[in-house]
Amino acid sequence: MSDAPDPLARLGWDEHAAGAWAAHRGDGNLPGRVAAEHRGGYVVLAAAGEFRGELAGRLRKAAAKDAMQKPAVGDWVALDIHAALGTATIHTVLPRKTVLTRRAAGRGAAAPQIVAADVDSVFIVHPLDQAPNLRRLERYLAITLASGAAPVLALTKADLVETAEPVLSAIRPLLARVAGERPVPIHVLSSVSGQGLDELDAYIARPQTTALIGASGVGKSTLINRWLGEERLLTGELRDDGKGRHTTTHRELLVLPRGGLVIDTPGMRELGLWNADESVPEAFADIAAVAENCRFRDCTHAHEPGCAVVAAAAAGTIEPERLDSYRKLVAELASLAKDRETAARNRARKADHRSLRAFYRDPRSRGQGD
Ligand SMILES: Nc1nc2c(ncn2[C@@H]2O[C@H](COP(=O)(O)OP(=O)(O)OP(=O)(O)O)[C@@H](O)[C@H]2O)c(=O)[nH]1
Ligand SMILES: [Zn+2]
Secondary structure, rough: OOOOOOOOOOOOOOOOHHHHHHHOOOOEEEEEEEEEOOEEEEEEEEEEEEEEEEHHHHHHHHHOOHHHOOOOOOEEEEEEEOOOEEEEEEEEEEOOOEEEEEEEEOOOOEEEEEEEEEOOOEEEEEEOOOOHHHHHHHHHHHHHHOOOOOEEHHHHHEEHHOOOOOHHHHHHHHHOOOOOOOOOEEEEOOOOOOOHHHHHHHHHHHOOOOEEOOOOOOHHHHHHHHHHHOOOOOOOHHHHHOOOOOOOOOOEEOOOOOOEEEEEEEOOOOOEOOOOHHHHHHHHHHHHHHOOOOOOOOOOOOOOOOHHHHHHHOOOHHHHHHHHOOOOOOHHHHHHHHHHHHHHHHHHHHHHHHHHHHOOOOOOOOOOOO
16 A cells, blocks of 8 residues: 555555445445444544534434444444534444444343444453453453454553463463464563564554453553554543543544554443354354264253263363353353343334224323333
8 A cells, every 4th residue: 555545544444345335436425434422423534534423314213223223433434524514424334344242231231232343353451460361251252253353362561470471371272262264363562661562563554443352451541552652542540640631431443653443442341242142152162062962952061961061071171160151151142032032022012002002092192102
């Protein structure tokens, strides 16, 4: 690519985006990318600059019915730009290349929430000064694999430990069992000393988009600030002394000096599985391979006769913790499926009630919301 890329290339415009856009060329709209979502609306980036985005009526209605249709940070969208007002109407979300999705937080909600769209890699961030929570890493891995983006393990705060070896040897076996052609890369980093940062150039150069996930305080914002070359994001320290700068506490797509783009995902406590039916077995390829030999296809590997997984655990070829973790994620997927069924039934029932009320012109239905 040339030294002076066209403005869309600066937003991560790639073959996929160009292909997705082809269907919209000629309808008068312009392509743009969702950089942030606020309570009242969106921030979108386009070739002509940054605009305040709002949803077109039709898209608003579709998004209210189905959360996956709602524009998310990272999405390419078709815009009607009102340059004089600094605003843009978002008409369409272009077909996504990848989508990182979690189950919306909160009790009983059987709805998805998009964490980031159209990312190429997802950095799963873990600090070296903490013992790795393998269960948590397995969950991050399953969610990342489900997104279609490439998982990368970023081990931060290398300056705080003498050696990364204990954490590496705990994590390596877990990553070695992930199905797929490419092994999951591991990077040992420090945003303080700069160690390992030059290994990351491939992820943060044009036209790559990278999302960072991980618990609070693992060093996501600090790493992004390093990439930005400025203290743009609010980090733990800044938060403590409460200095006001251009800071952010929400998901935001940022353009990096090297031409890549990055999405921070601060403050995400829960990462419930959503579309992970296939990626959980992918993250547990070792157990999934053994499970092929279970007597029942829908074996939960708990108490069924002829369970090959339980037999392998008894024989010591599968670690009990790993089996336990796998079972928990499989159970979470099963309960999600049940909650989704219930939610769908309730929606259908509500629709029936509405049409019945309309049919009988029930006076109670007048002036009463539901
Ligand atoms: N020693 C050391 N400290 C670091 C490093 N990276 C981050 N920190 C510190 O760790 C703390 C948390 O870092 P953040 O970057 O705010 O963590 P975060 O992952 O963005 O956290 P949330 O925004 O809450 O999700 C801050 O005090 C940082 O200064 C590092 O490489 N070395
Ligand atoms: Zn079984």
